Amino acid sequence: MIQILIIDDQALVRTGLRHILDQSNEITQVYEATSGEITHRRCRSISPDVILLSVHLPGQTGFELTRRLKRIHPNAGILILAVHAKPPYPKRLLGVGASGYLTRDCEASELMQAVKIIASGQRYIGSEAAKQLALSMLSGNAGESPFEDLSAREMEVMLKLSDGRRIPDIASRMCLSPKTVSTYKYRILGKLGARSEVELVRMAMRYGLVEPA
Numbered sequence: 001m002i003q004i005l006i007i008d009d010q011a012l013v014r015t016g017l018r019h020i021l022d023q024s025n026e027i028t029q030v031y032e033a034t035s036g037e038i039t040h041r042r043c044r045s046i047s048p049d050v051i052l053l054s055v056h057l058p059g060q061t062g063f064e065l066t067r068r069l070k071r072i073h074p075n076a077g078i079l080i081l082a083v084h085a086k087p088p089y090p091k092r093l094l095g096v097g098a099s100g101y102l103t104r105d106c107e108a109s110e111l112m113q114a115v116k117i118i119a120s121g122q123r124y125i126g127s128e129a130a131k132q133l134a135l136s137m138l139s140g141n142a143g144e145s146p147f148e149d150l151s152a153r154e155m156e157v158m159l160k161l162s163d164g165r166r167i168p169d170i171a172s173r174m175c176l177s178p179k180t181v182s183t184y185k186y187r188i189l190g191k192l193g194a195r196s197e198v199e200l201v202r203m204a205m206r207y208g209l210v211e212p213a
Contacts (some may be wrong), residue, residue, distance in 0.1 A: 001028040002119045005048040007065070008081070009034045009057055013104075017052060017081075020108045028117065035059065048076050053098075055082040055089065061193035062089075063096055063156040064174070070097035076116035083130040084209045087145045088179045092152040145207050149191045157184040162210045200210045 004021060014032050021030050022091050031046055035057060051069060055062035064144035066078055082155060090101045095191065099118045101110065106126055114124040150158060160170045167185065171178045185197075195198045204210040 002026055002115065002116065003029045003031070003047065004050050004052060005031045005046065005076075006052045007057070008052075008054040010054075013054070017062070017111075020111060021115070023108075023184075024112055024115075030141045048073065050115050051076050051078045052115075053078055053080055055080055055093070056070055060173075061156050061159045062093055063152050063159075066093060066098050067096050075139050079114055079118055081207070084208060085126070085132045088148045088155065089209075090125070090129040090133055090151065091148075092155050094123075094125075096152045101129040102126040102128075103128050110147045115123070123200060146192050147207060147209060150188060154188050154191070156199065157181060158188050158204065159210065161185060161188075161197055162204045 006014050006017050025166050034131050079100040080093050082100045117124045167181045171181045
């Protein structure tokens with residue numbers, strides 16, 4: 001039997017996912033959390049087999065939360081639920097510990113299939129994410145998005161900078177020194193060819209990695 005934890009800040013999304021999951025006789029319990037902080041507390045009191053994780057949560061990136069969840073529950077499979085599969089999200093999130101990646105426009109039957117496969121200890125990648133991963137490995141396609149050149153850690157810092165967070169705050173949340181975060185910042189700007197944080201945010205919006213304010 002499968003225990004599931006849904007992590008999403010939108011009540012309507014959580015309700016919809018719960019409705020789909022409740023249709024299966026193989027799922028014994030569905031838990032919910034709305035933020036990273038609540039998730040950390042909840043995960044210490046339950047042992048989910050599968051965690052359905054929204055890639056965008058207020059105050060925490062999907063990269064950061066995936067990494068922390070794998071430390072708390074190394075045996076739980078993490079299934080990312082994202083609005084899109086634009087690079088480098090699928091590749092980088094799978095690289096930091098996610099077991100699967102689906103876009104939110106998938107069919108209910110595919111969601112259930114992914115949950116069962118991940119609960120069995122295997123990986124599941126939705127068709128759109130699989131296509132992006134395949135394209136990123138083909139010669140001549142790796143540079144399609146300049147963000148492909150960023151590591152998972154650099155993506156994490158980039159998203160926090162794009163969210164308007166200051167270097168000391170980023171350093172505190174990521175348990176790094178401000179000097180290390182500054183180094184990441186200038187490395188990111190250099191890789192992207194951006195001259196400022198404002199230009200960085202514009203690029204992230206243009207490639208669909210962050211939503212306009």
